[in-house]
Amino acid sequence: MDNDTSPLPPDLRPPDADAEQDYERIWAALHRTDEARASEYDVDAEWTQLADRLDLEGDAPSAPEKPTTDRPARPPDQRKDARPSRYARRLATAVLVLCAVAAGAWWWQQPVSVTTAAGERTTVTFPDGSTAEVNGATTLSYNRGFQSFPFVPASRRRVRLTGEAFFDVDNAERPFHVVTPNARIEVLGTTFDVRARTDDDTPETTVALSSGRVRLTPTAAATSSRSGVTLSETGHTSRVVADQAPTSPETIDLKYARAWRDGGFAIRDAALPTVLAELERRFGVPLSFRADPSETTPMTLHYAAEAQVEEVLRDICVIQGLSYRETSQGYELVRD
């Protein structure tokens, strides 16, 4: 984007001609400053830095397909001495080869994705033998073969998660990251549960550790050393809300984190709308609530195994003084 000439816009011209000359010079000098800054700005380097900070893929792969397009166009007056056709043909071939490589890299970069419907549960085995038990209404994706290019292992194994899953990670030597919409969990060889929710526009990620060690960092944080939190004891849990710092580790009874994996259902100290949203995900049944949520109290529930949605609803109604009835699709909770 080079405009080497940029006259003073007409609407800024001063009334007298003497001042106009000065204004033009000031404007031209300002423009040179802009250009100097623009030419010093290395967009490739800046992008690499940002991509690394946000843990996006393409640390290496996106670089090869771009450089040709990002060089500023050669100014017209230098074009005369460009060598004609043979050079151009070679260049075209090179560009074609680059494109083919880029297309291959692009295909390879397309992540493998696993999505569960509400009420569904499944187990995913990753290319390195690590596994994840996946709860309902969850999407999980990772790079083909955990490789950045065919046959080139990626520097870290990275799994994106929205929803909830329990990870069992093998081989701690290569970093294993779980990336949620607002946080990053660095795994140091271990088993742990991640719940990444995006209700109410405020993403929230909760991690509960079963064994080993993990590190939780908000995505927006520049480095994990400053604003992350390390979980190292069984039952340690921490939560990242939006881009705030993680809560300091708190020890919970792991039965709450593992109930869903045994077919049960559990939730700790949650408001009723949150409980209902979790129940919808767990059982795949739409639930509606027709009363003022502020009249309900936070609640803790635990069903170790084989929970039925009606059983849970019945208990909720007893606790909150509500009643439920079946609707055409699901259930509805009302105040008597």
Place this chain on the structure above:
Amino acid sequence: MDDAPAPESSPGSPVQGPASAAPSLDVLRARLANDDTEAFEAIFRRLSEPVFRYVCGMVSDESLAHDLTQDTFAKLWTARDRMASVDSLRAYVFRMARNRVYNQQRDARTRRKNRDQLREAALHGSPPAPDQALDADLLRDHLQDWIENLPDRQREALTLRRQQDLGHDEIADLMDIAPSTVNNHIARALKQLRERLHEHRSDLRS
């Protein structure tokens, strides 16, 4: 006093907008809302340099400007699921950058006061050498100093007005002022800069 080579404007030069082949910002915005990292990269490549220049104009410390630019786009990435309801991506990004600049300035106000005192001392300590010709580069260096001493709003209007892709109304909207006020700010800024230029010239002569 020799004239700086005032560049002539070639007749058809102010061609606006990026190459037609590239997807529009609006398309990229929609793709960004779907977690598309390639769209995010394209947005970054399109907007980060203009944002950087704007931030540079406001904070006048380049490494800080780099950081604030990075922060702006990091925030854009974390807020990507809200992109569906955004009207103009460019305006949105500039607004985020602006918030960062102003927050930063609020935090650094005391620090800047100290620095200003230092600079004041430095200026008094070394008057301009007589053989400093008023050549283009020197003008540019001095301009930086003068611009830093402009009121924030004037400096901001002046900086934004030089962005190729920002329309007059977008600037007014970003700064929360009427479109006509934008030019008032710029006119006042240019007037002040010219006064400094004259002072500087008479310093050189004396």
